[in-house]
Amino acid sequence: MDSKQIIKEIGRGKLHARHLDEDTATALYRAMLSDEVDDLSLGAILIALRIKGEGEEELLGFYRGLEDFLPQWPALPNTLIIPSYNGARRQANMTPLLALLLHKCGVNVFLHGIHCDPTRFTSAEIFAAMDIKPARDIAESHQQMLATGFSFMTIDTLCPPLAKQLDLRWHLGLRNSAHTLAKLISPFVAHAGVRLSSVSHPEYLPKVIQFFRDIHAKALVSNGCEGEVYLNPQRPSAIHYVNNEGSDTSEILPRGIPAQTPLAANKEIATTVEWMQAVLSQKCPIPVPLREQIISCLVVCERFSTQSEADSWLTEQGY
CATH class of the missing domain: 3.40.1030.10 (Nucleoside phosphorylase/phosphoribosyltransferase catalytic domain)
Structure with missing residues (x-):
């Protein structure tokens, strides 16, 4: 996971930052939740996302990364x-x-x-x-x-x-x-x-x-x-x-x-x-x-x- 490259993509401000594709977003959020991103990079990523706002592919990718950490109970009616x-x-x-x-x-x-x-x-x-x-x-x-x-x-x-x-x-x-x-x-x-x-x-x-x-x-x-x-x-x-x-x-x-x-x-x-x-x-x-x-x-x-x-x-x- 190249944190520097990701920060470079998403940290250019609201007008010039780029959204991550779904696969990159999935890998990133999985790494973030697994404590595989150092604190300085994590803070930079979170602030950059706050300024830029999550794109649709990013939101879906983040959720895909998060799913690994959630229960998957079977359906219950109503x-x-x-x-x-x-x-x-x-x-x-x-x-x-x-x-x-x-x-x-x-x-x-x-x-x-x-x-x-x-x-x-x-x-x-x-x-x-x-x-x-x-x-x-x-x-x-x-x-x-x-x-x-x-x-x-x-x-x-x-x-x-x-x-x-x-x-x-x-x-x-x-x-x-x-x-x-x-x-x-x-x-x-x-x-x-x-x-x-x-x-x-x-x-x-x-x-x-x-x-x-x-x-x-x-x-x-x-x-x-x-x-x-x-x-x-x-x-x-x-x-x-x-x-x-x-x-x-x-x-x-x-x-x-x-x-x-x-x-x-x-x-x-x-x-x-x-x-x-x-x-x-x-x-x-x-x-x-x-x-x-x-x-x-x-x-x-x-x-x-x-x-x-x-x-x-x-x-x-x-x-």
Whole structure:
């Protein structure tokens, strides 16, 4: 692996840098995750990629290199994979609520994310306040999925080399490609389940959609909320569905209207948990954008054939 040549290609700035081809990107990221790139070169590569942005072939190649470090569980029906890597900075983090509501609706949910972030409130911290513990290892998580249809894993357990890449943020001061890749991964084989994905910047939307088409994975992709996958209750975006059966992409949910129901009063964990419990126990309604997102998930996870069926069923259940 010639780090100097790679840095020369990708480090010429946003206007003059070149994207790596898929094979080179695969070999590079595999070497990075295997600690085969010295620290100085690694920092240079990550900063160069941050400035340039990942090309479509690079993103696919990085993922191919990362696959060697991930489990490859067989398919499990009605399964949704949810990433949670940003947490809440301005408003309550609703990813745990989305996951728990979907599980109550009969969807198998695998949620993965960071353990903590000193600048935000993470899903892991919210689950801890609810006494929902992360799986201790990959085998326990797989057993939880088979037995209960729900499991939460922190990335340091799911994929330690990727967790190490993520932690470089606190040394470099910036996020890196690992933050993009972490939101795309799954412990299941590529075609299994449905991946929930979000982007923070509009230019990443077609890139992420193309990525899922390239690996033949089903996915729901939208502009998230503060980097999380749930629809922003104040400014809900459209949701795009990538169908792996024909590599088709469609807008399964158009841009909606803001929530008209009470939300958590603030982002603090205790307040968030209290509001979540009220929604789960049907004492407080699900915000409309989140409810519409749940309906879309129920359809693509094959719990229901149409959105109207899922909508009617949710209403019958008191939601």
